[in-house]
Amino acid sequence: MWINIKGTSNKSKVGKLSKFDSILKQNKEIKNFVVSDVDSEWNSFLDMVGESTEVKKVETKPKSKIKSLIYTLSIGIAATLVLLLVFTLALQPETKIRESYTASKNNDIIQLADGSKIFLQNGASIEYPKVLSEANERKIVLNGSAKFDVTKSILPFRVYNNGIIVEVLGTEFSITQENQKVIVENHSGSVQILEAKTEIISEF
């Protein structure tokens, strides 16, 4: 009787393990499983069906005069701090807000603060904004080839490359630079190509 019970429990344990192994074996068929960020996919879904996320408003009612005074004071302090921060940011030279990078391998990824991704080809160099809170455009200066996966935003995304500006709001595209030729390939959405003013090129 005892031996029997022991025997069955052992057997079921072996059964469990072999199911695990066979599942792993079956999964060989899927070579590359791509994991996308479901939160950002969910947000683009909400945009598509016109259900943008609601902003919760919390009303604070000061209960007493003292509390109300503290409340007003703290708002005052907060406002001063914000102002100070804005001034410090505004006074900082542009170079501190912008970053440069040169790719040392293919598909080197640079991610902007808004989640936009830039896949650089080996040797491509780029100058991009580190922070976007103060920016009125997402200005990328590119020398070389790169692929772009741009997050939708009202801030225009402009790539300055070899005398042209490629402007988009949110789309995927690539820029290939071959000597004096620039090839812009659009994968989804729409892009606009403008001619750059000469001073921009010389700035590069």
Next chain:
Amino acid sequence: MVSRPFVSKADFENVFKEYFNPLVNFVNKYLHNIENSKEVVQITFVKIWHNREQIEIKTSVNAYLYQIAKNSMIDFIRKNKHNLAHAELNIMQIEQLSDDNASALDPYIVRQAIEKALAPLKPKSREIFELNKFEGLSYEEIAEYLEISKRSVEDNISKVLKHLKEELKNHPYFFD
């Protein structure tokens, strides 16, 4: 039994987040383009969203999503056939899939669970495990490729397996 899993926005969101990656990878098996695959899955969910109050599922969420995704895939190829290579052949291939296959997404759901369980591990251990289990490389080949000892490959794989079994022990797909 009839279920109505899409009526509330919260339930819909859960289904979306749970199935998005398995569906994208399933669709990608036929479209071979991850961005197009993502678009097809987004369209799939938009279709469901518009009918979410009426949808009654008699089979399973799994089977239902598979069916809508399959149809969205065919629609997508038809619409973009001038930009896609082998569009007609691709449509034929997808049309041959059965309409009602409750387990078509299973391997992808399983893989998502594995990927999630692997995520906290060291990249090196993950790489060794993936090379062996998914790319089919032998211990010797991995040892040579990564310039480490065969013993270290074995150790790593058995550690990852132990971790996976622990992480996935309550997952319905792995153990009954």
